[in-house]
Amino acid sequence: MSKPHLNLIIREIKADTLGEEVSDLLEKGARMIYTSGVDMGVRGIQVNYYFCFDHHEPSQHTILRTYLDRKNPVIHSVTPVTSQADWSERELIEFLGITVEGHPNPTHLWLPLDWKEIYTGEKPVAHPDTERINTAPPVKPLKDNIVTLPLTTIPYGPYHPAFIESNYLKMSVEDEVVRKADLKLGFNHRGIIKLMERRDYYKDLFLAERVCGICNTHHSLSFAMSVEDLAAVEVPQKAQMARTLLCEMERIQSHLLSIGLIGDLTGFRTMLMHAIRIREEMQDCLEVVSGQRVTHGLIALGGIRRDITENQTDFILSKLKIMKKSVPQFFDQCQSNDVLMGRLKDVGILKRENALKSGAIGPVARGSGLRIDVRKNSPFAAYEDVDWDIVTENGCDCLARIKVKMRETLMSMHICEQCCDKIKIAPSSLAAKVNELPCGETISRSEAPRGELLYHVVSNGTNTPAFVRIRVPTFINARIMLELIHGCWLADVPAIISSVDPCYSCTDRVTIFKGKEQSIVDMRSLGGRR
Amino acid sequence: MNTIGKFKAFGELITNVFRNPVTVRETFGFVAKNFRWMPRRDADKCTGCGACNERCSSGATNITDIGTERTISIDGLRCIFCGRCADVCPEHALELTIEPDTEEEKKFRSELLKTTGDVGDTCVRSLRGSDEDSEVSFKYTEQINVSYGSEEKNPAIDTTLKLQRxxxxxxxxxxxxxxxxxxxxxxxxxxxxxxxxxxxxxxxxxxxxxxxxxxxxxxxxxxxxxxxx
The missing domain is CATH 1.10.287 (Helix Hairpins)
Structure with missing residues (x-):
C-alpha cells in the first residue's frame, strides 16, 4: 500500500507583507485552516498561518510563518480579508498577548472578562478581626458589548440543557429575533497542549485521546500519524485497515448520538431514546474490539496495539447486519415526523458561497453542497483502498445537515463491512517500530465526525515534542453557528446548535495559558451582569 | 412515504413494549475479552525494575526507595486503564484483564461461562431476561465488589523488594x-x-x-x- 504523501510547504515571510500573501493564497483557492502562535524564546513569537488546497489538488498544504518581536508583538489582522481567521486571532490576542491591529471584534473568548484583575490585581487581604476574606465580585461593572445594547439579553448556559457541555451563549433579543449572539468558552480548559510538551510521545498519545471523549480515536490517530511522518515509518496494512474500521465505527456512534440529540433539543425526546438504543449495538462492537466503550486506546505509534481477530470481525459483521435493518428504519421514522421536519426545514440557512468563504468543514460544509472531506481530499489510513464517496446535500439548512449525517452513517457502515472483510486477509504484522525521531515538523489531518482535525507536531530530537498545536472542527464550526444564530428566531436556536453539533471540550483545550499560582475564577464574573 | 413511516413508527412503539431492557449493569452485562480493568501485579514475577513507573501516563504506579527496601505500588484511583504498563513489563508481571484472582472467583467464573455460553473467544454474552440469569449475575457483581470495592482491601497492593548493596x-x-x-x-x-x-x-x-x-x-x-x- 502506498502511503499518500503530504505536500507541506513552509514559507517564512515578513510580518508587513502578510496581508498581501494571505489574499494571494486565498485568490488561488486556498482555505485558511488555523493560526497558531508559539513563543520561541530568542527568535521571537512564531506565528503560523495554515492553508490547504486539497479540495482542488490532493494533499497540498502551505504554512506562512512570521516571527514577531517578543517585547512588542504587533501583527496586522487578516480577519477583514477572510473571516476564517477570526477566532484564531482572538486566541493570539488572549493567550500570547499579541496586538492584532484592525481586528473587528477583539473581545475575550476564553478568559473571564475581568481576568486582568484576577491575575494581576492585588490579592484579597483578610480582615484583621474576623480573618475573613472578602470574596465578593468586583464592584466595577465589567465591559461587555452585549449588555450595553438596548435589548433584552437572554443567557444560555454555562449549564443549560441545550448545551451538552458547559459554555456560555449570550443573545440579545428584540421581540423574538436574535440580534446579536456571543459565545464564551473556557469552562473546560485543561491546558492539554502545554502538558504535551513535557511528556514523551507515548504518553502524549493517551493524552491526545482524552481531548475529546466522542472522537478519541481520531485525536490519537492524528497524533500518531504526525509522529509516524516525523519518524518516516511505514504503517503495516492490517493496522491501517484496523484504524479505518475504528474511525468509521466511531463516526457511526457519534452521528447516531448527534441525530438523537437534535430530537431531544427540539422537544422530541423519544427520538433520542431510540437513537441510543440503536447506538448500543455499535458500542458493543467497540467494546469487543478495543475492550473499552469510550476511550479505546487501540492506536499505537506505528500501528495498533492489539490484534483484531476473526471472531471480533465476525461479531462486528453480525451487529452490522442488525443495524442495517434498524438504522434506515429509524431514519425513516424521524423523517416522517412532520413536526420535526417543520422545525428543521429552512432554518439556519448557510449558503454555498458563505460556507466556502467562512471555511465551513465537516457535515456543515457538506450540507451546503461543498465536497470537503479529508478522507477523500488528502487520504489517510486506508481510505484509498475502500469503496466510498463523499455525501453532500444541497438543502443548506438544518435538515440538510442532518440528512448528511444520516447518509454518512449508512456510508460508514458500508466502509466498516469492507474493512472487516479486508482485515481477515491482511498480513498479520500489527505495528512498525518507531526507533528515532529526528528534528522536524509535520502537520496531520483527519476527518473526525464533526469535521477536519489538524495536528501540528514539532520535534526537537528529544523524547518530548517541542510543541503541539491542535485545531479541532468545532473551532471553525462554532463561529459559523454564531453567524447562523444572528437574525433567527429564538426558538430555532437549539435546532441550529444541535445541527452544527459543537463539541466545546475539544475547543477549550486549544488554549495555552500559564496562570500564576492563584487560579480562582469567579464564575459570576463571567456573565458580567449584577 | 410519510403515512407509511407513521405506521412504521407505530409498529416500533408496540415492539418497544415487549423489548428487553437495552441497558444493563456494566459489570455483568457484557464483558469483552480485551476489557481492561484494575492492573494486577504478580508479586512473584515482579522484579522492581521500574519500567511501568517510567511509562505510566497518569502517574498511577509508584516506586519508593526507603532504606534498603523498594516498595512498588499501584494507585487504583489514578489509573486510567490504558494498559501501557502491561505492554511494557519485561517480566509480563502486570495484567489488566478481568481475569479472576482468587480460587472462588475462578470457580464462579467457570460456572458463569457454563450458564451463559461463550461466543467464540470474544466475550461473555450478556445476561438479559430470566430470573435465574439475573441471580447469577448478581452473584458475580457481589464477587467483584468483594475483591475490589471493599474499604478494607486497598486496591493498591504493595510489594517490597530488597535493594542491592x-x-x-x-x-x-x-x-x-x-x-x-x-x-x-x-x-x-x-x-x-x-x-x-x-x-x-x-x-x-x-x-x-x-x-x-x-x-x-x-x-x-x-x-x-x-x-x-
Missing part, C-alpha cells in the same frame, strides 16, 4: 537484587555453559558495583586477562 563500597544501589539476578540469568542462558562459567564472575562483579566504584576500577578491570573458549 554495592559489593565494593557497601552503599545502597537503586536496583533490586531480584532484578539483577534476572538479568544475569537471561544473559547467561544464551551463552555456552563453558563461557558462562567464566563470564559469570565478571558479570556478577560488574552488576553488583555502583557507578562511582565502576568508574574508579574500570581501568583495572578492563586490563584483567580473560580467557574465552
Amino acid at each position: 554495592c559489593t565494593v563500597c557497601g552503599e545502597v544501589m537503586p536496583v533490586t537484587e531480584k532484578h539483577l539476578n534476572v538479568i544475569m540469568e537471561r544473559v547467561l542462558k544464551n551463552l555456552k555453559p563453558e563461557t558462562a562459567a567464566i563470564v559469570k564472575k565478571d558479570m556478577e562483579l560488574y552488576l553488583t558495583t555502583c557507578i562511582s566504584c565502576r568508574r574508579m576500577h574500570s581501568l583495572e578491570w578492563n586490563t584483567h586477562p580473560r580467557k574465552f573458549t
Whole structure:
C-alpha cells in the first residue's frame, strides 16, 4: 500500500507583507485552516498561518510563518480579508498577548472578562478581626458589548440543557429575533497542549485521546500519524485497515448520538431514546474490539496495539447486519415526523458561497453542497483502498445537515463491512517500530465526525515534542453557528446548535495559558451582569 | 412515504413494549475479552525494575526507595486503564484483564461461562431476561465488589523488594537484587555453559558495583586477562 504523501510547504515571510500573501493564497483557492502562535524564546513569537488546497489538488498544504518581536508583538489582522481567521486571532490576542491591529471584534473568548484583575490585581487581604476574606465580585461593572445594547439579553448556559457541555451563549433579543449572539468558552480548559510538551510521545498519545471523549480515536490517530511522518515509518496494512474500521465505527456512534440529540433539543425526546438504543449495538462492537466503550486506546505509534481477530470481525459483521435493518428504519421514522421536519426545514440557512468563504468543514460544509472531506481530499489510513464517496446535500439548512449525517452513517457502515472483510486477509504484522525521531515538523489531518482535525507536531530530537498545536472542527464550526444564530428566531436556536453539533471540550483545550499560582475564577464574573 | 413511516413508527412503539431492557449493569452485562480493568501485579514475577513507573501516563504506579527496601505500588484511583504498563513489563508481571484472582472467583467464573455460553473467544454474552440469569449475575457483581470495592482491601497492593548493596563500597544501589539476578540469568542462558562459567564472575562483579566504584576500577578491570573458549 502506498502511503499518500503530504505536500507541506513552509514559507517564512515578513510580518508587513502578510496581508498581501494571505489574499494571494486565498485568490488561488486556498482555505485558511488555523493560526497558531508559539513563543520561541530568542527568535521571537512564531506565528503560523495554515492553508490547504486539497479540495482542488490532493494533499497540498502551505504554512506562512512570521516571527514577531517578543517585547512588542504587533501583527496586522487578516480577519477583514477572510473571516476564517477570526477566532484564531482572538486566541493570539488572549493567550500570547499579541496586538492584532484592525481586528473587528477583539473581545475575550476564553478568559473571564475581568481576568486582568484576577491575575494581576492585588490579592484579597483578610480582615484583621474576623480573618475573613472578602470574596465578593468586583464592584466595577465589567465591559461587555452585549449588555450595553438596548435589548433584552437572554443567557444560555454555562449549564443549560441545550448545551451538552458547559459554555456560555449570550443573545440579545428584540421581540423574538436574535440580534446579536456571543459565545464564551473556557469552562473546560485543561491546558492539554502545554502538558504535551513535557511528556514523551507515548504518553502524549493517551493524552491526545482524552481531548475529546466522542472522537478519541481520531485525536490519537492524528497524533500518531504526525509522529509516524516525523519518524518516516511505514504503517503495516492490517493496522491501517484496523484504524479505518475504528474511525468509521466511531463516526457511526457519534452521528447516531448527534441525530438523537437534535430530537431531544427540539422537544422530541423519544427520538433520542431510540437513537441510543440503536447506538448500543455499535458500542458493543467497540467494546469487543478495543475492550473499552469510550476511550479505546487501540492506536499505537506505528500501528495498533492489539490484534483484531476473526471472531471480533465476525461479531462486528453480525451487529452490522442488525443495524442495517434498524438504522434506515429509524431514519425513516424521524423523517416522517412532520413536526420535526417543520422545525428543521429552512432554518439556519448557510449558503454555498458563505460556507466556502467562512471555511465551513465537516457535515456543515457538506450540507451546503461543498465536497470537503479529508478522507477523500488528502487520504489517510486506508481510505484509498475502500469503496466510498463523499455525501453532500444541497438543502443548506438544518435538515440538510442532518440528512448528511444520516447518509454518512449508512456510508460508514458500508466502509466498516469492507474493512472487516479486508482485515481477515491482511498480513498479520500489527505495528512498525518507531526507533528515532529526528528534528522536524509535520502537520496531520483527519476527518473526525464533526469535521477536519489538524495536528501540528514539532520535534526537537528529544523524547518530548517541542510543541503541539491542535485545531479541532468545532473551532471553525462554532463561529459559523454564531453567524447562523444572528437574525433567527429564538426558538430555532437549539435546532441550529444541535445541527452544527459543537463539541466545546475539544475547543477549550486549544488554549495555552500559564496562570500564576492563584487560579480562582469567579464564575459570576463571567456573565458580567449584577 | 410519510403515512407509511407513521405506521412504521407505530409498529416500533408496540415492539418497544415487549423489548428487553437495552441497558444493563456494566459489570455483568457484557464483558469483552480485551476489557481492561484494575492492573494486577504478580508479586512473584515482579522484579522492581521500574519500567511501568517510567511509562505510566497518569502517574498511577509508584516506586519508593526507603532504606534498603523498594516498595512498588499501584494507585487504583489514578489509573486510567490504558494498559501501557502491561505492554511494557519485561517480566509480563502486570495484567489488566478481568481475569479472576482468587480460587472462588475462578470457580464462579467457570460456572458463569457454563450458564451463559461463550461466543467464540470474544466475550461473555450478556445476561438479559430470566430470573435465574439475573441471580447469577448478581452473584458475580457481589464477587467483584468483594475483591475490589471493599474499604478494607486497598486496591493498591504493595510489594517490597530488597535493594542491592554495592559489593565494593557497601552503599545502597537503586536496583533490586531480584532484578539483577534476572538479568544475569537471561544473559547467561544464551551463552555456552563453558563461557558462562567464566563470564559469570565478571558479570556478577560488574552488576553488583555502583557507578562511582565502576568508574574508579574500570581501568583495572578492563586490563584483567580473560580467557574465552
